[in-house]
Amino acid sequence: MNIVVAIKQIPNLTDELEINSEGTGLDHDAVQYVLNEFDEHAIEEAVLTKESAGGSVTVIGVDTTGELNEALHTALAKGADKAAKVTGDYPRGTDSHTQAKLLADAIKGLAPEVVFAGVQAADDRDGQMGPMLAAHLGMPYVGVVTGVTASGGKIIVHKEYAGGVMAEFEVTLPAVIGVQAAHQPPRYAPVSKIRQIAKTAKADELSGGEAAGAGSTVRRMFKPEAAGHAEMWGDNADEVAEKIAGLLRDKGLLK
Amino acid sequence: MAVGLDKVRPENIHEEKSLILEGMDISGHWNRMFDPRVLTDYSVENLEKVAALPGGESLMWCYGCAKCTGVCPVDIVGDYSPRKIHRKTQAGMDLFTSPDLWLCTTCMNCLRVCPKEVNMIHIMPAVREQAVLNGEVPPELQKAFEDTAKHGNPLGQPQRKRADWAKSAGVPVPILKDLKRPVDVLWYVGSYPSYHPRGMDAARAAARIFNALGIDFGILGAEEKDDGDSQRLAGEKGLFEMLAEQNIAAFSKYEFNRMVVTGPHEFNAFKHEYPKYGGDFTVLHYTRFLVEHLDTLKPMLKKPLNPSTSSGRSLKVTFHDPCYLGRHNGEYDAPRELLRTIPGVELVEMGRCRENGYCCGGGGGGMWLDSHTKDHTQMRLSERRVREAAEYGAEVLAVCCPFEVSRFEDAAKSTGNDKLLVRDILELLDESMKG
Numbered sequence: 001m002n003i004v005v006a007i008k009q010i011p012n013l014t015d016e017l018e019i020n021s022e023g024t025g026l027d028h029d030a031v032q033y034v035l036n037e038f039d040e041h042a043i044e045e046a047v048l049t050k051e052s053a054g055g056s057v058t059v060i061g062v063d064t065t066g067e068l069n070e071a072l073h074t075a076l077a078k079g080a081d082k083a084a085k086v087t088g089d090y091p092r093g094t095d096s097h098t099q100a101k102l103l104a105d106a107i108k109g110l111a112p113e114v115v116f117a118g119v120q121a122a123d124d125r126d127g128q129m130g131p132m133l134a135a136h137l138g139m140p141y142v143g144v145v146t147g148v149t150a151s152g153g154k155i156i157v158h159k160e161y162a163g164g165v166m167a168e169f170e171v172t173l174p175a176v177i178g179v180q181a182a183h184q185p186p187r188y189a190p191v192s193k194i195r196q197i198a199k200t201a202k203a204d205e206l207s208g209g210e211a212a213g214a215g216s217t218v219r220r221m222f223k224p225e226a227a228g229h230a231e232m233w234g235d236n237a238d239e240v241a242e243k244i245a246g247l248l249r250d251k252g253l254l255k
Numbered sequence: 256m257a258v259g260l261d262k263v264r265p266e267n268i269h270e271e272k273s274l275i276l277e278g279m280d281i282s283g284h285w286n287r288m289f290d291p292r293v294l295t296d297y298s299v300e301n302l303e304k305v306a307a308l309p310g311g312e313s314l315m316w317c318y319g320c321a322k323c324t325g326v327c328p329v330d331i332v333g334d335y336s337p338r339k340i341h342r343k344t345q346a347g348m349d350l351f352t353s354p355d356l357w358l359c360t361t362c363m364n365c366l367r368v369c370p371k372e373v374n375m376i377h378i379m380p381a382v383r384e385q386a387v388l389n390g391e392v393p394p395e396l397q398k399a400f401e402d403t404a405k406h407g408n409p410l411g412q413p414q415r416k417r418a419d420w421a422k423s424a425g426v427p428v429p430i431l432k433d434l435k436r437p438v439d440v441l442w443y444v445g446s447y448p449s450y451h452p453r454g455m456d457a458a459r460a461a462a463r464i465f466n467a468l469g470i471d472f473g474i475l476g477a478e479e480k481d482d483g484d485s486q487r488l489a490g491e492k493g494l495f496e497m498l499a500e501q502n503i504a505a506f507s508k509y510e511f512n513r514m515v516v517t518g519p520h521e522f523n524a525f526k527h528e529y530p531k532y533g534g535d536f537t538v539l540h541y542t543r544f545l546v547e548h549l550d551t552l553k554p555m556l557k558k559p560l561n562p563s564t565s566s567g568r569s570l571k572v573t574f575h576d577p578c579y580l581g582r583h584n585g586e587y588d589a590p591r592e593l594l595r596t597i598p599g600v601e602l603v604e605m606g607r608c609r610e611n612g613y614c615c616g617g618g619g620g621g622m623w624l625d626s627h628t629k630d631h632t633q634m635r636l637s638e639r640r641v642r643e644a645a646e647y648g649a650e651v652l653a654v655c656c657p658f659e660v661s662r663f664e665d666a667a668k669s670t671g672n673d674k675l676l677v678r679d680i681l682e683l684l685d686e687s688m689k690g
């Protein structure tokens with residue numbers, strides 16, 4: 001099975017996030033970029049699918065940082081067979097609409113049977129990468145998938161709904177799958193292996209076209225503003241219990 | 256060996272009614288006698304596989320004298336030593352997939368006595384690196400690798416919070432990025448002192464001591480990453496190299512005269528390994544650094560630490576030599592000198608001390624292999640060590656390696672030696688300065 005995984009770099013949320021001076025977005029130069037966590041699951045599910053059903057995995061992303069190689073080499077170390085990147089004048093934080101268009105153009109030429117993408121990303125959180133890819137490619141889309149089984153030109157996907165409801169879909173290929181979680185935790189790629197690969201591997205470079213436009217604009221971005229303040233009641237259990245009971249009584253919740 | 260410490264638990268001895276092993280029928284009662292198999296019956300393939308690795312060569316040199324077995328800390332709680340590894344490998348064991356691969360703490364006691372210089376400090380990382388590349392790593396160790404790769408520390412804590420401990424030190428802890436001027440001392444704090452609750456206690460104590468001594472110092476804060484030495488010894492060389500490059504880049508941004516480190520593993524890394532990657536700095540472990548300041552420090556140690564001064568009885572403190580400060584780097588005296596300077600303290604030596612010091616079990620990746628080691632030994636090395644401290648009547652077990660405080664405190668609890676206090680020397684000095 002010819003599997004393609006579309007990946008995206010996002011700001012590292014464990015870093016301190018800085019807002020730009022206009023107050024309209026992140027200060028992209030002040031944050032470090034890492035691979036979207038859901039994409040790590042997409043890569044894992046792709047490699048697992050390849051391991052069970054055969055075929056090959058190509059990982060592709062838009063290089064918005066000049067550092068995409070790191071993510072691509074990691075994917076190769078985890079078992080992907082090929083890596084490719086779309087290059088051009090795409091700054092850090094390029095919107096998901098533009099990335100979806102660029103990736104769709106590049107993926108067309110790869111003639112995939114199935115495309116995996118992370119179901120969402122922590123940067124714009126619109127969950128649109130997968131659906132837009134599918135629309136551009138003219139393929140069906142299933143999102144929030146937590147497991148894939150491939151057999152005989154079809155795949156069965158396991159999808160999660162709210163409230164713990166699960167469903168299984170039989171999907172006709174080619175299709176785009178938005179991965180919520182791989183059916184086992186993403187494997188660890190030893191840095192030793194990634195560094196070995198970095199010495200020899202080369203990602204195919206594809207030059208991309210025009211930016212597509214974000215489809216929405218952010219008017220104001222700001223850090224959470226404190227409203228009111230918490231009162232600390234100390235650490236004497238008896239006194240604190242007394243106060244809690246008093247408060248509940250005041251609010252009419254206790255008689 | 257202490258009474259009741261069988262090396263193999265009786266429940267682990269299985270007696271098969273009939274069994275054919277490697278083509279030989281060995282059915283019958285377990286104590287039936289067999290002719291020993293001649294060593295040349297075995298293929299040397301597995302031994303050659305180890306020896307073919309750069310660093311693995313010396314396993315071949317073993318001539319079976321067994322000097323190492325007597326001193327290996329893992330053998331004292333289990334069945335282990337370079338000699339045993341050599342023999343088992345010679346007789347067909349595949350070290351690359353054997354649980355034995357993960358038991359050595361790289362404590363170096365075997366190398367100290369080995370006439371043939373069989374060097375586990377090189378053999379183990381070489382073989383482990385292959386196991387890591389093949390994905391055959393105990394899950395708990397893999398988790399530590401992952402956390403280090405992702406967050407820059409094996410505890411999986413956020414990088415940006417690396418200096419948060421300093422907020423409650425009660426004294427200024429300047430961060431070099433904000434200081435914007437050269438300093439005398441770059442203090443490399445380390446991961447456990449930055450994030451582990453008991454490690455932070457030592458870090459705060461150090462900050463107060465440095466301030467009291469008027470040291471011109473700064474820390475890297477969020478620019479500091481784990482040194483990576485233990486990950487290297489556990490087989491993730493690439494991770495070590497990545498961290499070394501990042502740390503060296505951070506060190507090189509600032510002007511300082513020398514580096515002081517809280518931990519012996521960092522000391523070892525910066526002294527012996529980082530120069531190979533272009534990071535050549537003067538580095539001191541904090542014990543040696545403070546001994547240099549002993550004349551100023553001594554009058555500040557006003558409060559005697561003994562429980563009641565009137566009885567004249569002093570506090571019995573014993574000291575655990577960290578493998579990577581002692582055997583690996585030859586520093587035995589500085590920690591002892593500091594302890595002797597604290598009023599009210601009587602230093603009691605344990606039997607296994609100095610060159611023959613026991614190992615806490617945390618080195619060479621052992622810090623992150625607790626379950627694995629527990630499954631293949633009678634008791635944790637840290638548990639054996641606190642028992643020894645208690646046997647010598649110590650009230651305080653003093654340490655100067657950030658791996659050890661939590662290891663020994665847990666061990667003191669699990670062995671019923673709750674009364675034994677575990678303290679970093681920094682904490683004892685700080686306590687005495689409060690007088």
Ligand code: SF4
Nearest residue numbers: 317320321323338369
């Ligand atoms: S001390 Fe050295 S030569 Fe002797 S048994 Fe141990 S490893 Fe072999």
Ligand code: SF4
Nearest residue numbers: 327359360362363365
């Ligand atoms: S380095 Fe230490 S733990 Fe490892 S084999 Fe030698 S004595 Fe035993």
